[in-house]
Amino acid sequence: MHTLCKALLWCAACVLAGCSDGGPKVILPQYASPASAEPAHVLILGIHPLHNPGRLDAMYGPLVAAVSDAVPGVTLRLEASRDYAEYERKLRDGRFDLALPNPYQTVVAAAAQYRVFGKVARDDDFRGLIIRRRDSAVSQPSDLRGAAFSCPARTAVAACMLPLLWLQQNGLDVRRDLEVREVGSQESSILNVVQGRVAAGATWPPPWRAFQKDYPELAAQVEVLWQTDTLPNNSLMARRDLDEALVSQVAQALFELSSTPAGQALLERAEIAGFEPANALTYAPVGVMLDRYRTAIGELR
Template sequence: MKISQRSVFIIFVFVFLFGTLPGCGKKAESQGPQFGTIPASPKIPVYRFAVHPLHNPAKLVTAYQPLIDYLNSRLQGAQLGLEASRDYADFEKKYSEGKPEVILPNPWQTIQAVKAGYHVIAMAGEPEDFKGIFIVRKDSNLKKPADLKGKAVSYPSPTALAACIMPQYFLYEQGININSEIENRYVGSQESSIMNAYLGLTAAGATWPPPWRAFQKDFPQEAAELKVIWETDSLINNSVMVRDDIPEQVAEQIRELLLELDETPEGKLILAGMETAHFLPASNADYDVVRQYIDNFELKVRPIVEP
């Protein structure tokens, strides 16, 4: 039986509203979802490739498993297994404990992961694509940012740089005290932030371009009722990092394969599924601009992590 796009959306709304499907709740609460194709040979080391919650776990594996399969078909001396996390806090706990060998964090998480023993080998996507956007219903009465005063705004997580920190700094620059003049709702995922706006649970939902493009493709009927009303300036995009104890030859293989991904039709198809233009060379030093941005944000707006 073919499942219609409408049925998929109804299931999506059900999971959004109630958190999980019947019969799946207890396991989901006890540990985050794990995804990946693990090689059968125990002689080959398998490194976990953990991607921060760009999407909900099911959507993330659909988008990123083709990349893992591509890398595994070309890597020598190692294999990768994709690992998703149920939310930002779950992902951040993993890298802070040094558990995954390879990670794809946002820029704020990148500078935190350096402290935990990781280093940057590439950047995922164009810097210009890393910006916050505000999604509202087309029938919204909002005209200017000040109209949000007294209303609720949804975000994936307080540590989501493009989808929370940058939008909140934008509101600060527009004269809004985000700590007292609006209600901030941290709803767990990019899709949930968009859905809050769609369902009218918040006046606006903050996200960033890749999840919004994916939502438009997956749910065009619902997306047609939404629009981008404001956007922030751009920063630097997400990174790819490896743990410092990973063999240099393995890290270099991964880096080269990522940088060459946009040179073949197969690679371009994989990138399109991730809503990513290409991977670019990058190092720890490229993310110093994020430290400066965060220092300014914490001074003027709020601490990223509550003490």
Template sequence: MRQQCNLNSDMKKICFNFFVVLVLWTPFLTHSECIGDIVAKKSYSVYVVPQTAISQLYSYWVPLLESLGKRSNQCFELIVPATIPIFEKQLLNGKADFAFVNPYHAVMAFKAHQYVPLIADGKNKLDGLIVVRADSKINELKDLNHSKIAFPAPNAFAASLLIRSFLMQKGIKFEPIYVKSHKNVYWSVMTGDVPAGGGVNNTFFREPDEIKNQLRILYKTPMFMPHPFIANPRVPPSVQQAVQNAFLSMKNDPALTEILNNVQIPDPIAVDYRKDYMPIDKLILEKFAVSSENQ
């Protein structure tokens, strides 16, 4: 019989603390049941970069993969690692059959294992943001000199790599503080733990008004193609094509509008590595990247 927590206040605290410890010590969480076509002969893993709360990502991606699997006649297993560095390590080890990754991860995965970008959102390009508190006295980038700046992770593309490289080019010295997710960045700035933080438009504008209204955008990076859904080359080409076609067909179904928007792909379009993501490799961001072994 599954044990349940009693509802008195002491037991609530104990249960909550146990849950927090469990989450912190779990390197990744999986949805091991088949999502999609339950009669499919094989299950394919789908790794999702943990930009926001893991529970939120599961609530968004399970319905998406359910529809995608039924349309493509495939079965999926959803895996969301606890942190971005753990996600990177699993990705670069080639564990993911499919993955939803940031643009720089797409470059890393292509170089490591020739992962193929299948689709990305065609509606919203990705730009990095530096945010400060709405009432902050910081009004220019030079005001950040010798400040602590929060970032989700070293290799978060627009929220970290682009911003750090730009600030260094401008001669602005700062101490990077890595807080594991975009949500944690916004919260850290809002609560005054740090004077500024790096994020992206696709996560910032999805935050509740009570958070957005307490923050102000200080700087925006140039725009790039957003996060792609990529495939390991070991996945048969016919399966890759079926998944890509299924994604493209989903935008024509009004019932799936909210589901697609939740996973930051409101308008799926086909993408190509050389045209859409190779230009990022030419930015020479390697000197700002950090190996997953050192994070």
């Protein structure tokens, strides 16, 4: 036993000392310390309910991931909302770090907590579309008297407010003669028309294009009957307490998407042309429209 212990001690010494008797050296494993990864600054981006949550993630998720990759130390996390009311509550509570609200939400719901730093490009794309089934007899606004009309929500600017204001200005008493059904999303508004649940409905160009691509057979049953005037497109906003240098980095990454083929593909997937700088003054025309709306139709419920 004594001899065995001595032998074990000798082996251990050889391992530690490398055995200087001419035999092969035993190399102990080296454990590298893990690379120190700088924790990402997670910014929550809230996009208003342009589409249902699943569709919104499919269209904007890759774009958000690309911006995260372009800004060192920053991770953008997309957060959807069930409907317009929930989204507007989150804006008022300052839930998001960054937001992409519609023009009404920009000047009303978000103004206290957020500042405008950019917007979606192509204001000519921000208009209301009033659609009907191709086999419908509706041909003038008065034909909708007493009928049902679908829209995502009363605070959907292009897809409800502008169409209702257009109908009011073209001879239909919207408050008295139209049953406005708030159905929660752009897809639902279009589908209500397809299925004949309403005489007509409202949407706007990006979701209408997406619907035509995704459901061509259904879209073929519907046509655009009237279009409204335009307004400044959806805004990009940052919560007022967010570091300005950080916001500038994210803004630059968003603005540069349209300058590369890869970025253009991401924008096309989201059915938008790109992003561009803007500020609060950009949305002055929205205040004018809201005054006209209140005078013609009344306060939003």
